[in-house]
Amino acid sequence: MSMIHEECGVFGVMTPQPENLAHLTYCGLFALQHRGQEGCGMTVNDDGVFTTHKDLGLAEHVFTPQVLSGFPAGTMAVGHTRYGTTGGNQRRNCQPMEVNHRKGKMSLVHNGNLSNAAALRSELEQRGAIFHSTSDTEIIAYIITQARLRTGSIEEAVRLAVSELEGAFSMLVMSAQKLIAVRDPHGFRPLCIGTLPGGGYVFASESCALTAVGAAFLRDVEPGEMIVVTQDGRMCADRQLVQTQPKTLCVFEYIYFARPDSVLDGVSVHAARKAAGRMLAAAHPADADIVIGVPDSGLDAALGFAEASGIPYGIGLIKNKYIGRTFIAPTQNERVSAVRLKLSPIRETVAGRRVVLIDDSIVRGTTSRRIVSLLRDAGAAEIHMRISAPPFLHPCYYGTDIDSEENLIACHHTVPEIAEMIGADSLGFLPIDALPQLAGSRQICTACFTGQYPTATDRAESRSRFERKLHAAEN
Amino acid sequence: MSMIHEECGVFGVMTPQPENLAHLTYCGLFALQHRGQEGCGMTVNDDGVFTTHKDLGLAEHVFTPQVLSGFPAGTMAVGHTRYGTTGGNQRRNCQPMEVNHRKGKMSLVHNGNLSNAAALRSELEQRGAIFHSTSDTEIIAYIITQARLRTGSIEEAVRLAVSELEGAFSMLVMSAQKLIAVRDPHGFRPLCIGTLPGGGYVFASESCALTAVGAAFLRDVEPGEMIVVTQDGRMCADRQLVQTQPKTLCVFEYIYFARPDSVLDGVSVHAARKAAGRMLAAAHPADADIVIGVPDSGLDAALGFAEASGIPYGIGLIKNKYIGRTFIAPTQNERVSAVRLKLSPIRETVAGRRVVLIDDSIVRGTTSRRIVSLLRDAGAAEIHMRISAPPFLHPCYYGTDIDSEENLIACHHTVPEIAEMIGADSLGFLPIDALPQLAGSRQICTACFTGQYPTATDRAESRSRFERKLHAAEN
């Protein structure tokens, strides 16, 4: 429903003995599917022989039993789920990016956006580089492999390369012998490490993927840290990879992107959302009979709001669980019914009642208006909408696809205006000053709400222009 | 998760002017998808010309934009979602069943099982009938069309035919000019009628499908009633179709099958489930810190249990929303992780707490054991499992696919034994005498719990043997 997406989930594994890592990685990607539904892929490393398969589509469709059985056993693997738009042309942007270079093979998976991508790409092209894709990942692959020519090991090459990168990157680099995890100095995107019962390590964007494969959570990869695991089972961490920066995990990981059962940088996503609901109740109380959430991501905050306000929690909207990524309301004319097919009100819960309705965001306002209308049709007496995030006002350069400012309703209208446009009796957003409390007083990146960017903005602007150029050329 | 399924959802529509009914029916089937994921189909009636498409698969996959655009506009349509097993051979059992007969064309959709199917089929075969499928629907089609030879109208033929049928049937019969809805005298399976804003009628197994297509709920089709709508927009009801019987809607419609936003025979499914939770709290209280439900069907009862007990409601298990019907854990060996991929605990909610866990049924016990184990791993201090239905003890002859008695854990073990087998600290089932209260003191069929069948059991037994024979021949 929301029009905000993030680019990607990453997963990696190293085991002491060859195993069916394609299956294990598939399970991990399946748990990270919410971070990207456009495409997915994996590379399995069988003693230096790399086997890669990637395609557009959900993990379940790309990794059929037949495809999975085509992978050899191996001792390392990396995998990726990619967010995105449709379009057959974009298969080349899927990851992992497996490349051959002077010193062997490398396969790379990456979550985040570089804010200096345009400048880096331009420098590489000056030196004769050619690009097969429009992704930042290919830029990173070049920089690492070029650094590799001047260094004695892949980890030194990665360290050298990282000093050239700006922006958001949580990535895994797999060479013939090593698996390396790196997180940018700000830690915009999450990354954690776990251990397998029989030995071996697992890396994943979110802890829920560790749980899915039966791994025990060890710790988060720290911002600015590089962790190297080697075939003999050793794990080396280098926390002084680059100079220290303010640590600023993206606030939207807690509000919307991550799965509620994940724990990011020590904070439970479910708990953060409940906290948002509680703070929302404090900031924008409502005189109401029932609190309901928009499934799935509004439910945790609704429970928090209910607990803090003392208003009973109810189940007021049902989501059709068969709504798939490819669901299309067949014609333009009939598109009005898309929300109706996806969400359905429970009259028993809302009829004749004053309802507090919790959602995680308002982007254009269209969806909110339709949900409010559904509830009115089901007999709701009053609808008090509460949003578990502040209004979006600024673009994101670190891997979140927030709609252009023209489409952001909050850029053009006051809160009362929006309330009227969506048909709610009242409307309240989470106050900006409540954000730090979501994450246990940690620093977080709130640029999309505040416009305060942790990295240089001139780069960011040039990137934006550069991206528009790239996309124009593609379409 | 549960191994209990029902066979089918039905949908029908009549409009005063030709419209894109394929799209409308698709939306209706999409809302009824939970009643059957094996296959689906529809027939659109364009002034007597029938166009049928049906196949194995979800509505979204069977009715691609290309397929939908191949349907003509029409003034009537019927559609069907079918529950079932996998297997390419079974495409012939998909509905609607479109047949040509002496007096024209007829397309039939049906939900339920006949308890005298074997006898009827045998009699028809004696007279030379041949069968292309193993479905009851083909038997009904024969009986109606044979009756049509002796009567002056399709509705008379349906009335005659219905007097020969025993068991459960909620069905729609579409001829060139009329759309007829019939519900068996017991009303085992639900069926309701709604009106479209611009005129026209909609029939559906559940009211949620009316909501999905923007129709207003008019009323339930009564047990033993036949409703005929004609091209000129008239609606005739005949409530004396057959002699009165005790009305006994299947209790499992409330407990498990139906969508919580549906209202069946005047009772909200969501409300019935909350009521089950409340009665469960009264019958089997627990000394605990938090109440959680197994998503999706345990959530309503969990809320009821929380309200009645005063123990806070929590979100303790997350369901991976990308789990599809075709999801397969790649190898036997790895199947242990299937529950783990589907459900994930929220440690924040359960760690160190005494948890009341609500689910709708225990069939074999395997799934319950794994869920309990997941919660223990996440730190739950105690787990008190409560089931919002009594234990299954008897087979169903009316369209519900309850596993064979050998596999029903409750047939072989006491409640304390089961509690131990699944690893719960305590276990409680909904008492049988609470069942009538679920549905506002209405009569309901509880044969699967009590063994008291509303129709003759000798027939039922013969049916069971007959079905086994049929299936043996097929496989």
Place this chain on the structure above:
Amino acid sequence: MSMIHEECGVFGVMTPQPENLAHLTYCGLFALQHRGQEGCGMTVNDDGVFTTHKDLGLAEHVFTPQVLSGFPAGTMAVGHTRYGTTGGNQRRNCQPMEVNHRKGKMSLVHNGNLSNAAALRSELEQRGAIFHSTSDTEIIAYIITQARLRTGSIEEAVRLAVSELEGAFSMLVMSAQKLIAVRDPHGFRPLCIGTLPGGGYVFASESCALTAVGAAFLRDVEPGEMIVVTQDGRMCADRQLVQTQPKTLCVFEYIYFARPDSVLDGVSVHAARKAAGRMLAAAHPADADIVIGVPDSGLDAALGFAEASGIPYGIGLIKNKYIGRTFIAPTQNERVSAVRLKLSPIRETVAGRRVVLIDDSIVRGTTSRRIVSLLRDAGAAEIHMRISAPPFLHPCYYGTDIDSEENLIACHHTVPEIAEMIGADSLGFLPIDALPQLAGSRQICTACFTGQYPTATDRAESRSRFERKLHAAEN
């Protein structure tokens, strides 16, 4: 290229011991693919348990390795290739037709058209029969199964049923224990029997399918004959099935339908085509430098023409072997290039030469005009077109899909007019009186050229009207 098609090839096999008959039948269907590319199917009989798979598409696409491996081993099987038009709705017309009846199971495959289908269907409907398809095969299935109720064995039922059928039918009936082959009294469509090296029998529409599966040709099934093979390996023939009729195999089997390596009723198809070419050379000699055929079906006659005339045989047109059934020239506008994509001239052979061009038929004239034009562009000095059949003038009621008279160029134009329309310097058709000599002086059905129908034409006419009605109702 030609717009004339026949409906279907049939294949059947019985072995003493259970074998992988799905594979064997697949090989047989593959050899009969030229007789029908719309759809195909097979039923394998494993000791009374029937497994059927059928779908639209070529054998290679319908019977994937996965599908084939899903069939059990068996001792009997029947298969079918079906000619036809496109359209998802028509899957129900694919064969075999597997039905359940009073006395068990039966699977039926059939090649030909009944000329009294409308009357038979009407009588069956009077007695309450319902039809799932528009195919004659379903009519035959009804008649046999109804006869079965009054008789003591399946072969008696088939004998009784056959006496009611008029028109063309070469068919195989498989019951739990027996495999029965029947050919209509006129023998319009071919059918032969062979023996497998290790014991067992094979039936096929053409001998080429026997060769494909390594069976030795035994003999043709005679017109009006029924052959029964039983599980114990006995073969019983009944040549007095129905009263004797003039034997009239369809002449188009020799001219166009059958594969040149097949031998039908004792006459080699290749030899018949060469004979047509020789007679054509005698009837319409040409003063020319080279004789070329339109591949594939004009090549044999071209060789015969060359031998009889003394003009050298050449290879003048190449057919693109990647042209598939699904090949579509993307837009209407570009359709002009379809012939060009399919056929390409060899300039070396035709440039500056007077060319005799042999094809098997002219239907609308469009294709011929384009081929003539291709050859002119490649430098041919003169083009003398010779057709190895007489002009089409009359519809066929026995299973051949000749275009409607409005589209038959020969119904509206003289030979010189046609020559001018297609751009040929001269044009000659095979004389009607030469036809009997094609087949070694046997009687053949030449109704499409002569209008002399071997069966009653009033029936035929009624059928034609009936079919139009059926198709109208379908579309």
Place this chain on the structure above:
Amino acid sequence: MSMIHEECGVFGVMTPQPENLAHLTYCGLFALQHRGQEGCGMTVNDDGVFTTHKDLGLAEHVFTPQVLSGFPAGTMAVGHTRYGTTGGNQRRNCQPMEVNHRKGKMSLVHNGNLSNAAALRSELEQRGAIFHSTSDTEIIAYIITQARLRTGSIEEAVRLAVSELEGAFSMLVMSAQKLIAVRDPHGFRPLCIGTLPGGGYVFASESCALTAVGAAFLRDVEPGEMIVVTQDGRMCADRQLVQTQPKTLCVFEYIYFARPDSVLDGVSVHAARKAAGRMLAAAHPADADIVIGVPDSGLDAALGFAEASGIPYGIGLIKNKYIGRTFIAPTQNERVSAVRLKLSPIRETVAGRRVVLIDDSIVRGTTSRRIVSLLRDAGAAEIHMRISAPPFLHPCYYGTDIDSEENLIACHHTVPEIAEMIGADSLGFLPIDALPQLAGSRQICTACFTGQYPTATDRAESRSRFERKLHAAEN
């Protein structure tokens, strides 16, 4: 049947106004499908915006109507058909190779193999290049784009790049504004240019693709020549691209690869094959009754043999036209019947006769033995096999996939031994000294028969080792 393959066909087009070039290119690729069935692709250039689609599979399957309609109109396009093995991993090796570089976009299609690929790749890697594929095409793309940094135009960059390449390359380079064709100095692989009726140019590996799209043959691109066509319709040729070399088109283009309706370097392929047949008749006469060819590539030579020997030409083997690339005889055990499914004898032609059987090659001998056996079963009295090429004895480094020496029957056995092994009464190969006469006394590359390589062999050897390494790493 033959186990010898070539890598690729190329196609390019430039039109004065934007047109549906996707369709035109599809038609061209369809005509070049015989040069590669593994995969195909195309890039359409719409005023500098490139749209590329490529995948494994035949053109008909990759370029569905839906895919074709997704391409914009354009004024330039390049396309490619690729020979190869199966395997989902290899999609990355499909062409065109579209890359982004400092000076814009480039799309490249290439036919042939570089003999100094290993050395070039190594040098590029030294300078930091990364490789996404194992194809020579990516090497060429790098060299051109690096040269582009030092030059003022794409054609200068191509000229510079070509001086570094050794071996076989017929390629098309498309930039935003220009379409450039280059053929290596030896002219190992064919390439020609034609003109479209309404203006514009077409390039293709074989003239048959010009015919397919309605273009007129203009001339061959000369060995060592570069032709540049620009958006304004000018065509510039540069025949002094590199220093003159002996012109040596691959002899196998005439014997096997090319379509008989193509004219390569002024010589008709059909004529060359007939000439081979005539010379074979002179070198290895036979006392026989009939001459037959193995379809499709043996038919032209059979006609030549018949003409030269005076023995009648016959049609003795029929090829099943439904044999597709994906046809798989389902199990290992049954693979014996693969030849039988593909080829079928005409008994009428061969029974009781002394047969001369013409094929284009013997690789392992297995296929020949089975064909001989088929003909014996059909009654052939004697079989005199004649091969329209000399025996293979040496590997090819220029793009032909001849089996390893261990599998080449002629490396281990004398001609009489081979005759005995395949069961022929006599056997004769085309003498090596007859080869030059095939192509009108032109020089041709005959290295696979003679071991005399036109380029340095040490490079070739290193390449061979390099390739084995690459493939090992991939599998």
